[in-house]
Amino acid sequence: MISDIGRGTAYLARGVALIKNPKIRPYVLIPLTLNILLFGGLIWAGFSQLSTLVEWLMSFVPGWLAFLEGILWLLISSFALVLVFFTFTPIANIISAPFNAIMSEKIEELLTGKDINSNVSLMTIIKDSILSQLGKLVYILLWSLVLLVISLIPLINFMAPVLWVIFGSWLLSLEYLDYPMGNHDLTFKQQKIALKKRRGLALGFGGGIMVLTSIPVINFIVIPVAVAGATAMWVDEFNADHALQNT
Numbered sequence: 001m002i003s004d005i006g007r008g009t010a011y012l013a014r015g016v017a018l019i020k021n022p023k024i025r026p027y028v029l030i031p032l033t034l035n036i037l038l039f040g041g042l043i044w045a046g047f048s049q050l051s052t053l054v055e056w057l058m059s060f061v062p063g064w065l066a067f068l069e070g071i072l073w074l075l076i077s078s079f080a081l082v083l084v085f086f087t088f089t090p091i092a093n094i095i096s097a098p099f100n101a102i103m104s105e106k107i108e109e110l111l112t113g114k115d116i117n118s119n120v121s122l123m124t125i126i127k128d129s130i131l132s133q134l135g136k137l138v139y140i141l142l143w144s145l146v147l148l149v150i151s152l153i154p155l156i157n158f159m160a161p162v163l164w165v166i167f168g169s170w171l172l173s174l175e176y177l178d179y180p181m182g183n184h185d186l187t188f189k190q191q192k193i194a195l196k197k198r199r200g201l202a203l204g205f206g207g208g209i210m211v212l213t214s215i216p217v218i219n220f221i222v223i224p225v226a227v228a229g230a231t232a233m234w235v236d237e238f239n240a241d242h243a244l245q246n247t
Contacts, residue, residue, distance in 0.1 A: 008173075008204025008233070012212065015229030018107055019221075027103035028224040031096035036220065038095065092223055093175065094134070100227045104179035107231040112239075116183055135188065136178070140171055169206030170195075176209070176226040177202075180234035194238055201237060205229065 019028045050073070058069050093100075105116050147167060151160040173195055174188075181191045195202040212222045 002200070004198065004200025005204030005207070008201040008206075009208040011205055011229040011233045012208045012225060013229075014232040015225040015227070018110075018228035018232065019224045021110065023110060024103060024107060024228070027099050027106065028221075031092075031099040032220065032224065034095055035092045038091075096223055100179050100223070101183060103224065104227055104231045105183050107228055108180060108183070108235055111232060111235045136171075136175060139188075143167060143171075165207070165210070166203065168210050169203045172206035172209040172213075172226070173202035173230075174206075176205075176230035177234060177238075179227050180231045181238070184239075198237060201233070205233060 018024060057072055058066070061068055109115055144167075147160065147163055150163065151157050174191060177195065178188070178191060181194070186194070209222060209226050212225070213219045
């Protein structure tokens, strides 16, 4: 179990090496550019409206409390930055999903030297990738509600922080291994069954992603690194079992 956790984390280093390959780089740069433009535009638009909001709020404050304007700027700016930080990954994943599915396919072909036989059209890949991301968001919300309830129950709520970390690591593994597994038509249920057999590997991989996601700026490149690492893990750890099941 402990060794599997370490091996799972090490696949992120594999991911870093893989996205440097010239054949893979376009699938990294296109969604990364789109996400930077989107969030850059949202941040610029949001902060351009902050002065209007602060002025409106200060209109209700007497003159002798004018010093509160600086505090308001700090609070609202901090809230906006936190909001961007926590919404970046899920939204960026939806935008990147079609590119990630194709990138995962190209990486697997690079690692195995074999083409992935697929009669599925590009539009179907795009549609299935986006629907998969939306489905996982529902799954996340449902289990998050369960953990939220646990967090509010006396005597057992002390376990909540640990459960949140484990849950987050598990979800991140499901999130990124969905790309190589989905390319081989594994359903969400089948993916969960496969990962449950290698929990240590999944938790180590997802835990490493969680740490990287929490680092500003680094979180912009976590998505392609995680997709590449997940694909390498699929090839090394899961593909053989999948092939045996289909023989």
